[in-house]
Amino acid sequence: MKNDKPRETKLLIENLSKSYLVQSEEVRALQAINLSIADGEFVAIVGSSGCGKSTLLKIIAGLENGYTGTLLLGKERIAGPGLDRGMVFQEHRLLPWLTVENNISFGLKDRHSKASAKTVSEHLDLVGLSGFAQAYPYQLSGGMAQRVSIARALVNQPQLLLLDEPFGSLDALTKIQMQQEVLRIQEVEKTTMILVTHDIDEAIFLGDRVVVMSSRPGTIRKIIPVELARPRDRSSYEFAQIRRAVYQEFFVEAENPFAYQI
Amino acid sequence: MTRKTIRYTEKVKHVIQYFGLLTVLLVVWQVLSMLGFIQPIIMPPPTQVAVVFWELLKSGVMIRHIGISVLRVLEGFGIAVILGLLLGMAIGLSKTLARMTDLIIQVIKPIPPIAWIPLAILWFGIGEQSKVFIIFLGAFFPVIVNTIDGIRQTDQKLVEVARMLEVSRSRFIFQVVIPGAFPAIMTGLRVGLMVAWMCVVAAELIAASSGVGYLIMDARQLSQSDVVLVGMITIGIIGKLMDSLIYRIEKRAIKWKTAFTGV
Numbered sequence: 001m002k003n004d005k006p007r008e009t010k011l012l013i014e015n016l017s018k019s020y021l022v023q024s025e026e027v028r029a030l031q032a033i034n035l036s037i038a039d040g041e042f043v044a045i046v047g048s049s050g051c052g053k054s055t056l057l058k059i060i061a062g063l064e065n066g067y068t069g070t071l072l073l074g075k076e077r078i079a080g081p082g083l084d085r086g087m088v089f090q091e092h093r094l095l096p097w098l099t100v101e102n103n104i105s106f107g108l109k110d111r112h113s114k115a116s117a118k119t120v121s122e123h124l125d126l127v128g129l130s131g132f133a134q135a136y137p138y139q140l141s142g143g144m145a146q147r148v149s150i151a152r153a154l155v156n157q158p159q160l161l162l163l164d165e166p167f168g169s170l171d172a173l174t175k176i177q178m179q180q181e182v183l184r185i186q187e188v189e190k191t192t193m194i195l196v197t198h199d200i201d202e203a204i205f206l207g208d209r210v211v212v213m214s215s216r217p218g219t220i221r222k223i224i225p226v227e228l229a230r231p232r233d234r235s236s237y238e239f240a241q242i243r244r245a246v247y248q249e250f251f252v253e254a255e256n257p258f259a260y261q262i
Numbered sequence: 263m264t265r266k267t268i269r270y271t272e273k274v275k276h277v278i279q280y281f282g283l284l285t286v287l288l289v290v291w292q293v294l295s296m297l298g299f300i301q302p303i304i305m306p307p308p309t310q311v312a313v314v315f316w317e318l319l320k321s322g323v324m325i326r327h328i329g330i331s332v333l334r335v336l337e338g339f340g341i342a343v344i345l346g347l348l349l350g351m352a353i354g355l356s357k358t359l360a361r362m363t364d365l366i367i368q369v370i371k372p373i374p375p376i377a378w379i380p381l382a383i384l385w386f387g388i389g390e391q392s393k394v395f396i397i398f399l400g401a402f403f404p405v406i407v408n409t410i411d412g413i414r415q416t417d418q419k420l421v422e423v424a425r426m427l428e429v430s431r432s433r434f435i436f437q438v439v440i441p442g443a444f445p446a447i448m449t450g451l452r453v454g455l456m457v458a459w460m461c462v463v464a465a466e467l468i469a470a471s472s473g474v475g476y477l478i479m480d481a482r483q484l485s486q487s488d489v490v491l492v493g494m495i496t497i498g499i500i501g502k503l504m505d506s507l508i509y510r511i512e513k514r515a516i517k518w519k520t521a522f523t524g525v
Contacts, residue, residue: 063422081425093423097441097518106437107427136518156427 007038009072010192011060011160016069018055019217028217029055033069035211035220037194042186044195044207046246052218053196057164060194061087073160083107086153086191090165092145094137094152100124101133104151123151126185143174147181154189163195167202179205183230200246204239205232212249222249306488311495314488324477328496331462331474334390338397338465339458343451346402350409350450354443355435360410371407375400375457376464383468393465393473400461401454408450412443448512452505459501 016033019026029052037043047053058064060071062081071078073085094103104120105111124130127147137145146166153161163182167175179202186193197203203210207226214221224245228238288308294300295307302310318324353359375396386392416439424434466475474493481489 061426063425081428083428085426087423087426089419089423091419093419095420095423095437095441097444097516098437106433107429138518152427 007040009036010039010041010074011035011037011194012070012072013060014070014072016056016059016067016071017217018052018059018064018067030059030067031217031219033218033220035223037192040190040192042193042195042206042208043211044197044203044209045211045213046197046200046203047213047218048215048250049198051213051215053213054164056213056218057087057162057194057196060160061085061162083156084158085160085162086156086158087162087164088146088149088153088166090168092137092142092149094145094148096137098136099133100129100135100137100140100148103137103148104155107152107156119155123155126154126188127151127181141174142170143178146170146178150182150185154185154191159192161191161193163193165197166195167199168197175199175202180231182206200243200250201234204242204246205234210242210246212246214249224249303485303487306491311488311491315492315495318489318492324492324496327472327474327477327493328500330472331466331497332500334393334397334465334473335455335458335462337390338394338461339401339455341394342398342401342405342454342458346405346450346454347409347447350406350447351413351440353406354410354413355439367403367406371403375461379464379468388469392468393470396465396468397458397461401458404453404457405447405450408446408453409443412446412450413439415446416442445512445516448508448516452508455504455508456501459497459504462497 013033013035016030017028018030019028021027033056035043045053045056055064059067060078062078062085076084094100095106098106101120101124102111104123105116108116108119110116121130121133124133127150129144129147129151132140132144132148137148140148150166167178170178182193183206185191195203195206204226210224210226212221212224213219224242226232226242228236228242232239291300291305292308295302295305300307306314315324349363353363378396378399379392382392382395386395420438420442424438429437462473463475463478466473467479470476470479474496478490478493481487481493
């Protein structure tokens with residue numbers, strides 16, 4: 001189903017570079033990034049901390065300036081943040097003084113209309129929190145809060161959902177549950193998604209392609225397609241093979257993590 | 263013990279912890295006075311203070327003094343709150359305005375309100391206005407400074423969220439900035455009110471013929487230390503009541519936040 005027909009390009013990144021000035025010295029954060037993401041695709045970007053993967057996501061979000069290169073969303077150049085992109089951050093970043101319902105409607109233009117109320121309740125349903133409309137963020141668990149933040153990011157029907165290590169602070173079990181949630185949501189909403197993570201398993205479990213980045217300067221080292229049917233079995237042989245391929249990009253000379261499994 | 267009695271004893275324990283220290287102090291003070299260790303002219307015993315307090319209350323003198331002082335505080339504090347909040351928000355939101363006003367605020371802030379008395383008399387005469395002005399000056403700076411600080415501490419992460427969602431400027435101010443600054447603003451109000459009460463006595467040094475501050479200064483001249491104490495305690499109690507009121511309002515408004523209350 002994935003490769004039936006060539007899909008339209010949703011996001012095109014051409015020759016993107018970004019550098020910071022640290023004590024009047026130039027530090028290259030990103031260098032010559034080229035990436036094309038198809039409509040409806042799920043791309044997972046993995047890299048060690050400091051490789052610039054979050055910077056890349058922030059540039060796509062429009063929250064960072066001062067880069068060179070072009071970013072095209074559909075046919076439009078990205079210049080600043082916009083409702084065509086939704087973002088989920090590592091922390092849930094909900095407004096603590098608003099109820100779940102009002103947090104979700106926070107980004108809606110006309111939040112008191114009937115249509116808005118309907119949209120909000122649909123998105124509460126989507127993330128499985130229908131009973132929590134009136135709860136405050138402090139009353140939610142980490143996983144629930146992150147679900148609200150996903151609902152908030154989707155409420156304006158963005159063309160692109162950006163996920164910046166969204167499950168990094170969740171416990172292992174909640175994390176797996178949330179990964180399944182995201183897949184389910186993507187199936188329903190068909191939103192193009194870009195996930196930044198340092199969790200290799202997460203990247204392979206979710207991504208249609210895994211983009212491996214290397215650090216200083218941040219460049220794309222390799223793009224590994226994951227042509228496994230969903231739902232993916234993390235303990236299958238094919239999954240392990242892809243995992244090995246990704247591992248080898250990070251630990252070129254290190255031992256093969258599977259060589260000792262007898 | 264049943265759960266109910268446990269809760270009851272727990273409550274009694276808290277009441278004892280709350281009033282215990284004060285009671286002990288009063289008892290020690292009383293006993294030392296009765297044993298003759300403390301001269302009544304220097305420090306009259308609590309019973310004598312209570313009797314004088316009751317007499318002043320009964321004659322209606324106390325109510326008049328309290329009423330006039332409360333009115334002055336409310337006027338001065340009220341003006342300070344309105345101006346402090348409005349200016350504080352404007353300065354907090356505008357970098358240019360902040361640069362323009364910073365030096366003036368920093369220089370005027372450390373001047374004690376008492377030092378303004380001569381000018382206050384020249385500008386406003388010896389009537390109500392000069393007293394309200396002194397109280398206003400005392401309360402104004404805590405309110406404005408805390409408001410500016412609160413707005414400055416707006417969480418950058420929430421600002422990013424607002425930018426991603428392209429929320430309007432007014433929604434940004436009313437739903438991100440002001441709620442975030444609210445705890446700091448309330449702190450400013452509470453400190454402002456406290457300073458306002460401190461300034462009442464100073465303000466009523468200006469040719470006053472009424473008010474709790476006047477009562478104290480008048481009693482001082484007549485060496486009535488019991489009346490002085492009555493005035494002092496009255497200010498303390500009213501100040502505490504007003505502070506509790508603001509605290510209640512704050513608690514009700516910030517139910518989304520759970521505060522640390524000590525171990």
